Amino acid sequence: MDNVDKDVDLVVLGAGPAGVNAAITANRHGLKVVLVDQNHAAGGQVFRPMPETFTPSGGSAAPGEGDELRQRLARSQVRVYFNHTVWNVSTDLRVDAVGPDGPVHWRCRALVVASGTTERVVPFPGWTLPNVMGLAAATILLKSQKMLPGADTLVAGCGPLLTAVAAGIVDGGGRVAALVDAAPRSAWLKASPAMVSRPDLMWQGVKWLAQIKTAGIPIFSAHAIEKVEAVDGRLRATLAPVDSDRRIGGGERHAVHADAVVVGNGLVPGTDVTRLLRAEHTFNRKLGGWVAVTDEYCRTSVPGLYAAGDGCGISGAAAAIHHGELAGLAVAHDVGSLDEHSFEREAAAVQRRLSKARRFGQAMGALMALPSRQVETIAPDTVVCRCEDVTRAEIDAAVAGGARDMNQLKAWTRCGMGPCQGRSCGDVAAELAALKAGCGRSEVGFFTGRAPLRPVSLEQLTGDYDYADIPLPKAAPL
Amino acid sequence: MRITKGVTRGEPVSFTFNGVRYSGYAGESVAAALFASGMAHLRDSPRNHQPRGMFCLMGSCQECLVWVNGRKVPACQQPLVESLQVSSISTEAP
Amino acid sequence: MTSTLDVVNPADRPFDAAVIGAGVMGCSTAFHLAQGGMKVALIDRGQLCREASGVNAGTLTLHMTRAALVPYAMKAWEMWMTAEQWLGAGVLATHVPGLTLAFTEAECEMLEQRAAARREYGANINILTPQQALEVEPGLNPRLLKAAHCDIDGFATAYLTGRAFRQGLDAQQVALYENLPVEAVDRRNGVFRISCRGGRVLHARRIVLAGGVWIEPMLAWLGVRIPIKTLINQLSITERMRPVMRTVMSVANGLLSLKQFANGTILIGGGWQGIGDRERGGVEAVPENLIGNMRLARYVVPAMSEGRIARIWLGLEAETADAMPIIGDVPGVEDAYVVGSAHSGYTSGPFMGKIIAQYILGRQPEMPLFDPARLLSRHPGNEEA
Numbered sequence: 007m008d009n010v011d012k013d014v015d016l017v018v019l020g021a022g023p024a025g026v027n028a029a030i031t032a033n034r035h036g037l038k039v040v041l042v043d044q045n046h047a048a049g050g051q052v053f054r055p056m057p058e059t060f061t062p063s064g065g066s067a068a069p070g071e072g073d074e075l076r077q078r079l080a081r082s083q084v085r086v087y088f089n090h091t092v093w094n095v096s097t098d099l100r101v102d103a104v105g106p107d108g109p110v111h112w113r114c115r116a117l118v119v120a121s122g123t124t125e126r127v128v129p130f131p132g133w134t135l136p137n138v139m140g141l142a143a144a145t146i147l148l149k150s151q152k153m154l155p156g157a158d159t160l161v162a163g164c165g166p167l168l169t170a171v172a173a174g175i176v177d178g179g180g181r182v183a184a185l186v187d188a189a190p191r192s193a194w195l196k197a198s199p200a201m202v203s204r205p206d207l208m209w210q211g212v213k214w215l216a217q218i219k220t221a222g223i224p225i226f227s228a229h230a231i232e233k234v235e236a237v238d239g240r241l242r243a244t245l246a247p248v249d250s251d252r253r254i255g256g257g258e259r260h261a262v263h264a265d266a267v268v269v270g271n272g273l274v275p276g277t278d279v280t281r282l283l284r285a286e287h288t289f290n291r292k293l294g295g296w297v298a299v300t301d302e303y304c305r306t307s308v309p310g311l312y313a314a315g316d317g318c319g320i321s322g323a324a325a326a327i328h329h330g331e332l333a334g335l336a337v338a339h340d341v342g343s344l345d346e347h348s349f350e351r352e353a354a355a356v357q358r359r360l361s362k363a364r365r366f367g368q369a370m371g372a373l374m375a376l377p378s379r380q381v382e383t384i385a386p387d388t389v390v391c392r393c394e395d396v397t398r399a400e401i402d403a404a405v406a407g408g409a410r411d412m413n414q415l416k417a418w419t420r421c422g423m424g425p426c427q428g429r430s431c432g433d434v435a436a437e438l439a440a441l442k443a444g445c446g447r448s449e450v451g452f453f454t455g456r457a458p459l460r461p462v463s464l465e466q467l468t469g470d471y472d473y474a475d476i477p478l479p480k481a482a483p484l
Numbered sequence: 485m486r487i488t489k490g491v492t493r494g495e496p497v498s499f500t501f502n503g504v505r506y507s508g509y510a511g512e513s514v515a516a517a518l519f520a521s522g523m524a525h526l527r528d529s530p531r532n533h534q535p536r537g538m539f540c541l542m543g544s545c546q547e548c549l550v551w552v553n554g555r556k557v558p559a560c561q562q563p564l565v566e567s568l569q570v571s572s573i574s575t576e577a578p
Numbered sequence: 579m580t581s582t583l584d585v586v587n588p589a590d591r592p593f594d595a596a597v598i599g600a601g602v603m604g605c606s607t608a609f610h611l612a613q614g615g616m617k618v619a620l621i622d623r624g625q626l627c628r629e630a631s632g633v634n635a636g637t638l639t640l641h642m643t644r645a646a647l648v649p650y651a652m653k654a655w656e657m658w659m660t661a662e663q664w665l666g667a668g669v670l671a672t673h674v675p676g677l678t679l680a681f682t683e684a685e686c687e688m689l690e691q692r693a694a695a696r697r698e699y700g701a702n703i704n705i706l707t708p709q710q711a712l713e714v715e716p717g718l719n720p721r722l723l724k725a726a727h728c729d730i731d732g733f734a735t736a737y738l739t740g741r742a743f744r745q746g747l748d749a750q751q752v753a754l755y756e757n758l759p760v761e762a763v764d765r766r767n768g769v770f771r772i773s774c775r776g777g778r779v780l781h782a783r784r785i786v787l788a789g790g791v792w793i794e795p796m797l798a799w800l801g802v803r804i805p806i807k808t809l810i811n812q813l814s815i816t817e818r819m820r821p822v823m824r825t826v827m828s829v830a831n832g833l834l835s836l837k838q839f840a841n842g843t844i845l846i847g848g849g850w851q852g853i854g855d856r857e858r859g860g861v862e863a864v865p866e867n868l869i870g871n872m873r874l875a876r877y878v879v880p881a882m883s884e885g886r887i888a889r890i891w892l893g894l895e896a897e898t899a900d901a902m903p904i905i906g907d908v909p910g911v912e913d914a915y916v917v918g919s920a921h922s923g924y925t926s927g928p929f930m931g932k933i934i935a936q937y938i939l940g941r942q943p944e945m946p947l948f949d950p951a952r953l954l955s956r957h958p959g960n961e962e963a
Contacts (some may be wrong), residue, residue: 042562057495057511057563094865094890102865124544135536136524143541146560151516152493154485176877178487234578241529284861334526371669390546392539408744410756414625417632417737425817425888426716427544430539454891457863461546461817461886463555468873473681473721477866479850481688481831530818530842546817556886575818575842 009453014038014085016337017101017114019092019279020158020298022050023323024315024330025120026075029084031334032118036345038431041079042087042103044460048076049124051142065375093458093467095279099310116337118304119280120315120330123294124429125161125272126288128252128380129388129398132234133269137241141167141270148237154180156266160243162186162231163270163309164252165209165374171268173214182223183264186245188252188271188380189373208366230254233385234267240285251379272374276317279469281455283308290449292372293319295433296452303336303353304329311425312337320374322367378447381437390438391431393424401435405442411451415439425461428453486520497517499568501550506563515541515548515559526550526559530575549573587956589781592769593619593753595938596782598760600626603918604788605743606931607938609665611786612750614939619780620752621772625741630790633893634924635813635835635847637735638671640694640701640728641678641828642835644901648699650945651922654929658734661928665746668735670796672840676731676826677706677715679878689830692725703728705927714806715825719881731826733837736924755780763799770913782936784913788931791856791896793904798909800911803955804904806919809895811847812863812871816949817888818842822881834874844885852892860892897921904950905934916950922938 018029021043029041039242047055069077079086090105095117102111125140127133139147139155141163147153154175160183161172172182187223218225232246233252241264247257275296277287280298287296288309297319304312313328314333332353339349384390386399396419404418412435413484415421422428422437428435432453439450486493495511501518508517515538518526524537526548538548541560548559551571559570587593597608602624608620620626638658643651656666658671673938680689685750693703703726711725712718747754755774763785772780787796794806811861819842827836828848835847850867852858868890896919903920908924917934920926933943 046563056491057494057513059509059511059563061492062490063492064490094863096862096865100865125540125541134529134534134536134539136526140540141537143539146541147516147519148487151513152487152491153516153520154487159485177489179489180485282862305561389532389534392529392536392545393535395529396525404741407741409741410625414628414740417628418741423889425886426544427888430545457868457890458887460543461888463557463885464816464872464876464885464887465555467869467887468876471873471877473877474876477870478831478833478869478874479870481833554884556884575820577821 008145012112014040014112014114015341016040016116016118017112018118018120020050020120020122020314020315020317021048021079021086021088022120022122022315022326023053023075024326024333025050025118026079027327027330028118028120028314028337029335030078030082031331032337033084035334035338035364037341037343038340039084040087040114041084042090042092042101044089044091046088048079048086051146053171054146056150056152060152073319075480076378091462093173093460093462095282097283104462109467113456115341116310116312118312118314118333118337119317120313120318120333121276121279123275123316123320126272126274126376126433127268127269128271128376128434129384129387129390130233131232131388132236134389134392135234135236135241137265138267138269140236141171141268142273144171144268148174148178149160154178155268157181157263158183158264159266159268160184160186160241160262160264161186161268165270165272165335166268166370169211169214169218173217176221176223182221184224184226184245184262186226186229186231188228188230188248188480190250212415228387228399230312231267231269243267253379254383262356267475271318272376273320275319278455278459280306280313281452282457282459284455285311287452290319291378293366294371295373302357304333305336320371321364322370324363325360325367327403328356328363331356332360376433376437378441379436382466384438390435391419391421391424393426394420395431396421398438401438402442405439409439410443411449412436412439412453413451416453422453493548497564497566499564499566501570502572510564510566512564513551513560514550514562514564514568514570517564518559520526527572583901585798587781589769589771592781592783593617594782595619595784596770596772596780596788597786597788598772599787599788599789599792599918600754600756601631601788602627602739602743602924602927603790604786606928607786607788607917607935608744609746609750610751610932610935614935615938619754619755619782620747621755621758621760621774621780623757625740625756626754627743630893630895631739631927632737632926633891634736634812634895635845635859636669636734636924637733637826637835637837637847638734639676639798639826639828640696640703640730641676641726642832643925645695645699646902646927647920647922648696648701650929652700652730653944654681655732656943657928658933659732663817665742666749668746669736669742669806669833670840671732671734673732674825675714676728676828677716678726678828678830679711679718680830681722681877681953683723685830686724687728689724692830695886700830701728701732713790715823715827717822719878719879719880730903733826733839735839765911772892777959779884784915784940786916786934787916788918790918790923791894792917793896795856795869797908797916798914800908800914802909802911804857804950804953805899805955807897808856809849809897810852810860810891811894811895812850812867812890813845813847814868814872814887814890815846817883818883819844822884823879827878829874829878834871834878836875843888844882845917846871848874854892854894856894860894863890863892871875890904895921896923898953903930903948904953905930905946906937906949909954
């Protein structure tokens with residue numbers, strides 16, 4: 007299959023609010039833009055669409071923000087490649103992907119990475135059991151698949167997603183066995199000044215809280231799950247109090263029975279592509295961990311590579327929209343399609359909106375940051391690397407034996423060598439390594455970025471061929 | 485535990501998982517459809533042989549990997565169509 | 579922070595030997611020197627065994643080793659297989675037969691040539707018909723024309739090498755200096771002064787350069803010029819999958835290595851080139867070369883279609899002008915030695931370290947060394963032209 011879009015001005019990776027807005031903005035300034043996403047439609051995480059075969063019904067058929075995003079995209083000249091998974095990006099900005107019709111690639115002058123985040127779950131015994139899933143995962147189940155996690159669901163972790171998910175379950179006709187928040191009740195109060203900058207969003211949070219109270223859901227503040235066990239076809243979670251570092255301590259335990267456990271401890275910016283291209287990164291705990299270093303116009307340290315949205319640091323959906331616009335403007339300017347004066351004028355306006363949105367978004371993000379000491383109380387025999395069943399004890403032993411950074415840790419334990427490529431375990435494993443080594447997160451670093459960006463099937467990559475089709479280089483010496 | 489309020493689903497479809505027939509709706513993810521049918525245990529972890537099921541629902545964690553039409557895909561990224569044949573992945577010899 | 583006066587060990591108490599470069603060659607050299615009674619320092623600008631030694635395909639084969647190196651590879655094979663005993667820790671070295679395969683007439687010729695050359699050096703390689711090959715390896719593509727078979731073959735898990743040597747080196751009380759780049763080396767009053775980043779200085783009576791592709795710049799510290807080519811090899815590995823192969827496989831043209839580990843992952847190699855160089859290291863893979871390599875793998879074992887690639891990486895391999903290693907005295911510099919720059923150096927690595935150590939300890943090396951002087955470039959800067 008020879009795709010018509012081989013040479014484009016801009017490829018945007020990720021069709022969430024940042025990516026779509028980057029694409030539309032650049033396209034509006036005359037650039038030929040390709041937008042790639044592994045999902046079947048735009049929206050990303052926060053505006054995730056339902057399957058194409060589902061239709062909203064009942065009263066409020068007013069288009070939501072996600073629908074508006076998808077409509078604006080459809081009206082633009084951006085060429086979209088949904089159901090495509092990018093597996094490689096070269097330093098000369100060749101982008102390789104696989105889709106329903108096989109491999110495709112594009113060459114471009116600029117690349118915007120807007121691939122969002124993955125969820126962080128701090129492990130506890132039993133977190134790998136079926137019917138235990140992430141908090142962001144639960145929002146996908148509720149909003150996109152229109153499904154409850156269980157008849158009776160335990161919702162645990164930290165951050166604003168807790169109330170959103172609990173309210174979503176109640177709204178969907180389900181029961182919440184308990185809401186378990188690692189933060190003390192006062193955390194919301196500390197965040198209020200920033201929340202005032204987005205009264206609409208603050209009101210949403212207040213409404214959710216009210217729903218939860220009305221439903222009589224037990225709320226455990228300053229608590230976390232100590233373990234989950236499968237008992238008689240259901241799950242039994244043991245809750246324990248945590249201190250201000252979210253470490254599990256002594257004190258009364260509570261047992262909660264549920265059909266499903268939904269747990270999340272914040273979001274981690276996705277850095278697969280920026281690490282692959284060896285962009286400079288910095289560790290910022292409040293922003294969610296390692297992020298690519300960007301200037302005020304989304305440029306990374308790699309020429310031609312831009313990053314926007316939560317992947318640059320947790321700042322929320324509203325900020326992502328404007329950050330994407332900014333990236334689109336920067337690309338348009340940098341390839342010569344937007345003059346200096348117009349660029350500065352338009353960018354300044356976007357930056358003002360971005361700053362305002364960031365105040366709220368980053369305050370929410372800070373609630374989701376991982377306190378460095380939270381991992382202290384992970385039990386030694388707890389699986390940390392899910393793919394390879396590597397336990398905390400094995401990680402500690404490797405560090406004690408001399409492994410000093412994440413890549414050495416990986417070589418000594420296989421942590422991070424599985425198909426998730428370190429996305430599920432990397433942040434927590436790094437925190438454990440730093441703790442054991444007695445150093446900071448910067449010193450232990452991160453897993454070296456490599457292709458493929460996602461596991462890719464040999465069959466899809468190699469296609470149909472004969473022996474004679476294989477371009478053999480010179481034979482090895484005798 | 486499908487939510488009925490506010491949504492009209494597509495056509496009901498039937499599919500198989502490890503040869504056993506299940507029903508769902510066209511366009512639902514295979515992971516969600518199996519989950520709704522009470523089939524949360526999709527495979528065993530290769531090292532410790534522990535039960536695993538869907539976890540991140542965004543195609544990242546690879547826990548819900550299944551065979552669909554001779555290819556390995558995360559079940560959370562695979563929409564249901566009529567008569568889809570799905571099976572568990574094992575790293576053991578058959 | 580260290581000052582220029584921060585001396586690691588003073589000139590009047592030098593190490594008996596300092597080995598620069600902690601890959602398998604350097605680690606083995608340091609280990610055997612220490613075992614022989616020397617006080618040894620082992621220095622690396624990074625972590626031990628994280629370059630070629632930690633990222634190669636781990637193939638312990640005679641098929642793809644240079645014919646003249648077969649006797650060294652056979653000795654090293656024994657060492658890898660018994661590492662738990664002599665080193666104290668292993669690299670999951672696994673003994674399985676090795677097959678090299680031919681799918682065209684030209685490859686059949688190459689196969690016969692390679693087998694014959696290696697037999698001359700002591701390898702027990704016999705030719706198989708396709709039917710015989712399929713009995714040994716049922717998953718092979720039946721369009722195979724010919725195979726060469728060797729019983730002494732197998733593989734190691736390269737990324738375990740560092741951890742294994744770490745234990746052995748600690749037991750021999752080798753002083754290991756990781757993350758300490760060496761910037762200059764000079765010699766005064768019979769003692770080498772090894773200047774490292776941050777002002778740290780080590781002193782040693784002897785030095786051994788064991789830096790693989792970096793031996794060329796290392797020799798330049800001493801004013802010696804031997805050009806060493808840097809190959810940028812691409813490798814890829816699948817996620818764990820069901821058992822689909824049981825031997826180590828290669829193709830007669832030398833462009834494939836294929837093996838499945840006990841954990842089910844399959845490693846694909848074969849020397850397809852990526853982008854990079856000695857200064858930057860491996861930068862990135864070339865998609866066409868990846869696809870070519872994978873097509874070869876999938877052709878040889880069709881069940882590979884089921885696999886998904888989980889990771890692709892690059893490793894640097896050294897190659898001298900005659901594709902043979904350099905093991906011996908640094909030309910024109912007393913008490914300076916060099917070991918390495920061997921194509922397929924991992925396979926023979928532990929043994930090569932052992933024999934240079936024997937030489938340095940004043941004993942008769944088990945096998946002949948490879949005089950570096952033969953490769954001296956005709957350069958005015960060299961002590962011996």
